[in-house]
Every structure is written in structure tokens, then in C-alpha cells.
Amino acid sequence: MNEQEQKELVELLKQTVAPVDRELHHDLWPKMRRRLDEPWDSRSWRAVFSATKLSSVPWFDWALLAALLLGICAFPSSIPIWLYNF
Amino acid sequence: MELVEQPPSVLERFAAGELDAFETLFQQFQREVYGWTVRIVRDPAVAEDLTVETFWRIYRAHARFDPTRSFGAWARRIATNVAFDYLKTARPQAAELTESLAASAAGRSPGDPAIQREVRERTQMAFQQLPAKLRGVASLALIEELPHSEIADALNISPAAVKSRLFRAVQLLRRRLGKFRQSL
Numbered sequence: 001m002n003e004q005e006q007k008e009l010v011e012l013l014k015q016t017v018a019p020v021d022r023e024l025h026h027d028l029w030p031k032m033r034r035r036l037d038e039p040w041d042s043r044s045w046r047a048v049f050s051a052t053k054l055s056s057v058p059w060f061d062w063a064l065l066a067a068l069l070l071g072i073c074a075f076p077s078s079i080p081i082w083l084y085n086f
Numbered sequence: 087m088e089l090v091e092q093p094p095s096v097l098e099r100f101a102a103g104e105l106d107a108f109e110t111l112f113q114q115f116q117r118e119v120y121g122w123t124v125r126i127v128r129d130p131a132v133a134e135d136l137t138v139e140t141f142w143r144i145y146r147a148h149a150r151f152d153p154t155r156s157f158g159a160w161a162r163r164i165a166t167n168v169a170f171d172y173l174k175t176a177r178p179q180a181a182e183l184t185e186s187l188a189a190s191a192a193g194r195s196p197g198d199p200a201i202q203r204e205v206r207e208r209t210q211m212a213f214q215q216l217p218a219k220l221r222g223v224a225s226l227a228l229i230e231e232l233p234h235s236e237i238a239d240a241l242n243i244s245p246a247a248v249k250s251r252l253f254r255a256v257q258l259l260r261r262r263l264g265k266f267r268q269s270l
Contacts, residue, residue: 005260006256009256009260009263010256012209013224013229013259014228014229015206016206016209016213017128017213017225017229020128020129020130021130022120023117023121024121027113027116028112028116028120028134028137028138029109029112029113029116032112032141035138035142036142
């Protein structure tokens with residue numbers, strides 16, 4: 001890509017991506033305070049199992065987990081081996 | 087010489103885990119952190135949530151903070167990580183790019199308002215579909231026109247790495263827009 005082409009692309013990008021207001025118009029401390037007051041345990045579980053987090057796990061990780069669970073169900077005697085490896 | 091004991095600074099008190107000191111720093115830096123975050127994620131409502139998330143991580147990490155170093159720079163790095171994490175999980179609103187737009191544009195004038203709108207929509211879509219690492223850097227460097235050294239510092243990478251990501255972002259954008267632009 002030549003320099004002119006790149007400049008055109010950057011210009012197009014600037015026109016397309018809307019400028020954002022960088023000013024914060026209100027105090028976020030009340031929101032922060034609420035976050036600090038939340039119990040730590042529930043927050044961490046929510047963070048781990050939130051829909052966004054779960055949807056970002058690749059499908060082959062789920063497939064591996066399923067295979068592992070099937071393996072454990074089929075061969076319960078392998079549980080100590082898995083426990084040793086983890 | 088008589089040694090007068092100085093009261094601990096706000097940074098020292100924050101590092102010791104004092105909530106009052108944390109609030110003082112929050113009030114002092116929330117605008118800066120928000121301003122930085124919104125430049126990366128380009129959504130004010132999301133940036134507000136991520137600012138709170140950033141300060142939450144800061145509060146949890148208070149014991150690791152060195153009071154002799156800059157709080158602002160540390161906060162900016164954490165804010166950058168939080169914003170990039172968000173970009174990784176947030177999904178682009180638009181569907182996959184297809185060649186239908188290019189097909190529909192064929193035979194029409196580039197000055198046609200409908201074509202102009204399509205070009206903008208397609209560019210926006212291509213930008214949103216960039217990988218998080220590239221989109222963040224492209225937003226800061228190409229749209230916000232920040233110096234590469236400043237971006238490198240916030241990302242904790244070298245300016246050469248920033249250039250490399252930028253190059254890849256432009257290449258990807260060009261590839262995704264290529265067929266469509268050629269048809270105009």
C-alpha cells in the first residue's frame with residue numbers, strides 16, 4: 001500500500017468513527033462506592049460466570065471439558081490420576 | 087538538625103489501604119482515567135463502567151503500588167488493560183462483511199449519497215471487527231493522533247511494537263475494504 005492510499009484510509013476512518021466527548025460530566029464516586037460495598041465473594045463468582053466471560057471461551061475448550069467429564073464418568077478410577085496432574 | 091516527622095502522603099496512605107486516600111486519588115484522577123478509556127472504547131457509558139472497574143482493580147492492588155512512582159501512569163496502564171479486555175469480549179454489532187455491498191455499489195457513482203453512506207458503514211464495521219489489540223492502537227494512533235511513545239508507555243510495549251500493530255491494523259482494514267473500494 002502506498003502512502004497516499006494509507007492517508008486516504010486514515011482520513012476515511014476519521015470521518016467514519018464518530019468523535020467522542022472526553023469530558024466526564026458527573027462524579028463516579030457514588031458508583032465506585034457501591035462497587036466497593038458489594039460483597040467480594042458474590043462479585044468474584046459473578047465475574048467468573050458472567051455471560052460475557054462464558055461466551056468468550058473458545059468452543060474447543062468446552063469440547064475438552066466435555067471430553068474430560070465423559071472420561072471421568074466412563075473411567076472413575078482415573079480420578080486420582082487427574083487430581084495428581086492438577 | 088531537628089528531624090520533623092512528616093505526615094504520610096496520600097500515595098503512602100493509599101498504599102497502606104486507607105479508603106480516604108483512595109477517594110482523594112479517585113476524585114483527582116477519575117476524569118483522566120475516563121478520558122483515556124473513552125478514547126479506546128469510544129462509548130461514554132461503557133467508559134464510565136470501565137473507569138469504575140479500573141479503580142476497583144487499583145484499589146485491590148494498593149499493596150503493590152510504589153508511592154515513589156507516578157500514580158497517574160500506573161492508573162493509565164491499568165485503565166488500558168481494562169479497556170483492551172473489554173474490546174476482546176465485546177462483539178461487533180454488525181454482521182460479517184459480505185460482498186453484497188460491493189456488488190450493489192457496482193455501476194453507481196462514488197458521489198452517490200447512498201454509496202457514501204455504505205462506505206462509512208462498511209468502514210465502521212471493518213474497524214469494529216479489528217482484533218482488540220489492533221483496534222485499541224488504531225483508535226489511539228489514527229483517530230486520536232496520540233504520539234506512539236505515549237501509547238507505548240500506556241500499553242507497556244515498545245514504540246516499534248505500536249508501529250507494528252498499527253501497520254497490521256491498516257493492512258487488515260485495507261484488505262477488508264479492498265474489494266468494496268475497488269468497485270467504486
